[in-house]
Amino acid sequence: MQSATAFHLKDVTYRYSDDVCALDHVSLGIEEGESVALLGANGSGKSTLLRVLDGLYFPESGSVSVFGEPLTEEHLREEEWAFRFRRRVGLVFQDPDVQLFCPSVFDEVAFGPLHLGWPRPEIRRKVAETLDLLELSHLRDRPPHRLSGGEKKRVALASVLVLDPDVLLLDEPTAGLDPRSESQLLDFLIGWSDGPKTVVTATHDLGGIADIANRAYIFRAGRIVTEGTPEEILGDEALLRSTNLLHVHRHQHGPETRHEHPHRHTHRDHRHHDPGI
Amino acid sequence: MHIPDGYLSPQTCAVMYAAAAPFWWVALQRLKRSLSARMVPLISIFAAFSFLIMMFNLPLPGGTTGHAAGMTLAAIVLGPWGAIIAVSVALILQALFFGDGGVLAIGANCFNIAVVGSLWGYGLYRLLAGRATLRSRRRVVAGAIAGYVALNAAAFITAVEFGIQPELFTDASGAPLYSFYPLSIAIPAMMLGHLTFAGIAEAVVTGGVLAYIQRVDPSLLRTTARGSGDSDATRTTRPRRLTPLWAGLAALVVLTPLGLLASGTAWGEWDNAEVTAEQAAYHIRELPLEDRQRLGAEFGRLAQNSESPKSIQELVAAGRAVAEGELYEAGDIVQRQLAVLRAADPARYPQIARMAAAIRSPEGLSRWSTVWTAPVPDYAPSFLRSEAGGYVISAAVGAVLVGLLAWIIGRILAGREGTTT
């Protein structure tokens, strides 16, 4: 694992079932140290792609390599390889309730190091350090169901950052957050991604992408539609509209005026009330 | 039906912990070695769901309400061993957090509801559902009946545990120290409520949720629907085939200390084939990838050098099974061809030799039986030897036997139906 390429995907196809094709012959490369955004509406395949990159789903055809080595189920079955990979690549899930499955914040953050076989004193030290970094130390013994949305998200991030990964995969990092928590999180990520780290963010929220990505791919129905800098992409209204990232909204400004105007899809405008569990 | 502390003597509680322990042990072993690590979150979340079921009040005919315990539903979705853990965990949490059921009585509650209930529910469901398709109406009816009977089986055991207390534990003046109703009162009192309200609630929930699952995601029913005729049902149920082995072991563990079954009888022999196959599958699963490939290749080479056509065919199949990760198929062949494999030259077939060495079946079982027989005659606590202990143990054993019987009948019938296809 020394190559300058973090990920290389060639012709990757992944299907959930015969008629649901989540990724359709996707090829792309991500260099080490890059910050890449995967943009697309819900169901466009970007979350699936993150799970492929994290070695959780394995493509039906095509190849994935990570740091120059093939990322396969066989490789991940070998403990040593798997531990090395899990340490270098971390995924923050969209739904923090999925990611926070331990009885307390401390246990949550310690889960990764513990299962990757770190020595106990090292785990204690590193967990304390990470909790400090994300300003979570006061919540150390709090059970996850007693955390606010923003705190949950931060703990989920801490549970991955504690491993000090080289690559951070983020699935909708700002979904469901109030504006204040959102900008807090973005500030943190911007600071973190400035270094030699690789960050891949999947999102349909165009709000912060210019800050956290220097390159973006647009997805539609499991295919890459285009690739470019965030500025290029944000400027192309027709493209955004055709990929459902921008849509016309009717709403009322004030008591009288009704008008229509194109709307960028950002969470600052829409609160997503997820009744799911 | 959750027994609080104070109703059962500590001796009874200890016996009930001991009765539940082998089932927990086996279930946890299965969970640990289960070929799919996803059982850990699955069982946890299902346990949370069981907890939830116990809180749902259902309006029942006659204007009353009742709630279900959900062990039959758990057994249908998770299989009996998963259900034992899931329902036990739900019961433990109820005892700890909500004082619903005592702490010392956890063993008894888990044995009655999680063990006896799950096994009855599972056995009867398998028996009644037969090979019906996943969406068939028959499965709903089977689930409802199984739920009804399982709950009543659990209630019956509970009543027996209550009922023997005044016979066994009284103070000097003859006043009962714990639960005071004799069997003649405890059984009818418990059964009246459960045969009517609680049983109906259980049947409604089991059947109703089953019907709902059939509509939205029938694949959930596959785990316990072998031979249902749905195309890929058999593939996903592969791990289930080990259940007779574990049931046998569990029965052995419970029964040997009582001298009800001598060790090394038909039970022991019956288990050996399965034990061998399981050990082989486990060995192969734990091999690093390269070694696994080497093992597959060695099977191929050994086949070429083999004389008997039967062995050639089997060894080739074993090589393929190893390569494709069909570990249970490979395990079965290894078990049948064990003599041939043991005879192979270790220098030329190092992987085969390693695997053969890793399989130690016959001693395993006899060791078990001595572990469990040894303490009883001499240094057992006095209550195990007393008349009182005898009653308690007999009740526990009766429960196990009845549960196992139903379950084994279900398996035999299911097995017979499976072979005729």
Place this chain on the structure above:
Amino acid sequence: MEKTLAALSGVLERSLHGEAISQRPGLLQSLDPRVKLVGLLALIIASAASRSLWVVWAVYAAGLGMALLSGISLGVLLRRVWLSTFIFTGIIAFPALFLVPGRAVWSVPVLGWAVTEPGIRSATFLISRVLTSATLALLLMLTTPWSHVLKALRTLRVPAVLVVVLGMTYRYLFLLVEAARAMLEARRSREVGKLPPAEERRAATALLGVLLSKSLQLSGDVYLAMQARGFRGEVHTIDEFRMRSHDWPALGAMLGAAALGLWLGR
């Protein structure tokens, strides 16, 4: 529906309450969770095994004392222990007064039923034991954060898989309870008046079905999240307890009291 909603809300409320108490300063809160687990369990066993009512009452008094020193008010015990004990066990124990055979001490006017002496003793035994055991168990859970209880179980050699499953179950219980509550409340706001029982039964089972399929989907995702952080089927836990100077005497006192109780009540 209403009853179920109340039960669901009760779960959330109780857990919240427990967390609040475990944060307060107090005797039991200051002890190592392992000491509490072992010590209180020993006392429960002593009260369960005793053939003397005095021992049961003494253990109960010790429990009350510990509750007061830990900032748990009698009101809490009244609500959480007394009510349910007297309603449930009281109903069961009442007929014993007449049914247990023995010397009659009093007979009910008009009906002429005889209350027997062993009957009174038995009923008192049952209620006292239920109260004592429930109180001590409640003390443990109220004064100890759940994650510490789990770790204490682990240091007492309860299998790691079981401890992890217990932890995950508790964690996702709240998610499911919240989901169930949201769904029930949504139903309630849509429907005016009472449904016929058959309809309501169908609605309840459909709701459980929805929760079940959500649960299973959730478990699949949680499994991926566990894998992503190195889970390979074997679970590990980390504990961080260190016995402090006052933990040893506390453990000694509880075990000593339990042993004394066992001896006196034999």
